[in-house]
């Protein structure tokens with residue numbers, strides 16, 4: 001079931017990429033035809049410049065696209081390929097999102113694909129971290145909506161009643177000496193990162209917030225774990241605790 005879902009994610013990414021390439025190829029043809037019929041020298045030069053520019057863009061995008069597919073299929077990358085994949089994640093996937101603007105389902109798939117690819121890229125570095133170098137960022141919607149405790153400002157106030165996953169996560173992270181922060185939004189998350197200067201962030205959020213957060217954070221690797229939304233977005237969300245624990249165990253000494 002999971003493999004099938006991942007397969008459909010990559011198919012949608014490839015389909016969106018084809019649309020992008022079609023647009024650029026059409027532009028290339030249009031400018032080529034205009035060049036063939038133009039008579040003014042300057043006009044010709046501008047057209048040639050455009051053609052060369054678009055051809056270079058197509059080449060670079062093709063290389064990025066191939067690197068992304070290779071990395072995703074092989075679940076790892078290194079050297080130049082990893083560099084191309086990272087560049088592709090900054091350019092190709094936001095572009096794919098832009099082209100999928102009107103289709104929310106398509107955007108969802110692209111975001112899931114981005115998060116998974118990002119995790120592969122982070123793990124490809126084969127780096128291990130000390131527990132104190134990691135922070136776990138949780139969304140406030142993980143807290144049970146009937147719980148009145150101000151765990152967002154101080155997670156230590158949690159009474160570990162078992163009504164949400166925050167208690168379980170705190171039990172585990174206390175044992176491992178890992179910092180946990182509950183962010184109420186992007187700005188708060190940014191401030192937490194600025195103040196704590198972690199070497200690795202494990203972030204839990206919906207696919208939309210995760211992707212924008214990952215694009216936002218520069219220079220610090222982020223592992224994304226998407227939350228589940230059994231009650232709809234932003235209220236009483238849930239997360240697979242073992243998914244977080246496995247990531248921590250895999251990436252720490």
Ligand code: SF4
Pocket residue numbers: 143144147148149151157158159160161162163164165166167168
């Ligand atoms: S586990 Fe903690 S945060 Fe969650 S509902 Fe119970 S006391 Fe509140």
